[in-house]
Amino acid sequence: MFDLSLIGIGTGNPDHVTQEARKALREAALVLIPRKGEGKDDLAYLRHRILDEAGATAQVVEFDYPVRDPSLPYLDRVNRWHDEIAGQWRAAMARAAAEARAGQPLPDNAPSVPGPVALLVWGDPSLYDSTLRIAARLDPAPRLRVIPGITALQALTAAHALPFNTLAGSVKVTTGRRLATEGWPADCDSVAVMLDADGTFRTLAEPDLDIWWGAYLGMEEQILRKGPLPDVTDDILTTREKARARHGWIMDTYLLRRRGKT
CATH class of the missing domain: 3.40.1010.10 (Tetrapyrrole methylase, N-terminal domain)
Structure with missing residues (x-):
């Protein structure tokens, strides 16, 4: 041993x-x-x-x-x-x-x-x-x-100066794969998404969602985007692909929340 x-x-x-x-x-x-x-x-x-x-x-x-x-x-x-x-x-x-x-x-x-x-x-x-x-x-x-270490979720919410949860609200932590197959969970105001290589947030039909997205969190190369999901989706996808091409890799995560719940 x-x-x-x-x-x-x-x-x-x-x-x-x-x-x-x-x-x-x-x-x-x-x-x-x-x-x-x-x-x-x-x-x-x-x-x-x-x-x-x-x-x-x-x-x-x-x-x-x-x-x-x-x-x-x-x-x-x-x-x-x-x-x-x-x-x-x-x-x-x-x-x-x-x-x-x-x-x-x-x-x-x-x-x-x-x-x-x-x-x-x-x-x-x-x-x-x-x-x-x-x-x-x-x-x-x-x-x-x-x-234990600092997680991407901690680094994301700290970078955006955003509380992880809403008052008396739950947060579902899931993967891009499950978000794609299951959609928005009915009982949550907030969804934190890990391991999403495909930008699954672009497929959501749920109205009135805000997104807080980050890549290379905590590093000198850190990139942040936030706003109403329909308004920033294209910017996030374009930024993500450019960053991956520049660095050869990318680690990113994001939090989605019903508007007005923060």
Whole structure:
């Protein structure tokens, strides 16, 4: 068994990293950093920057993120992808252990990893993130420690100076995929949408909705848009595509609310 810390690092701003997270990074012996493909080097660079600013001295091993198979049904596709990511973690830890043993006569019962392992997780490891589900696939199971981080929803509402909920009102947090298939929920004034690659808000027939949208939240590249949904939809879609082309990637989220409820 080994120690594995899943460390929330916020939304790309090193100032989002808590003192608890910085302490855990300094205690780690090994940090795993994903490489997410061509054009997304920024994501690995930001993790390295956070390690440097935390004063971490851990061994760092990078690994390549597998690609999801688009031919599979969605849940099968994601479950197989998680299996493959867990396999990449195991392979990365094995490489680290081999490097630690190189030239050193260690006993047969020496740990399979060189010490506490850490993963830097965008946002928070327990909110709209699958890192915990991937960690559950490891064998032997690690001793898990989860360190919370600032989420995209917090960064979005703070950037817009907007309360997350209305007075005595509920908020539904959902995905673009579910919003597309289920539409606006009947019992909510507010809907926060995560993981929407298709701009599903443009398909809503619900009248009198306002939107607060943000991309690269908390980063120097942060972009914000807000207003009545019909008035700003085209601007958001155009801005989104230009930003993706410029950076090679985009992380964005938005909150929709019935007009007059804020």
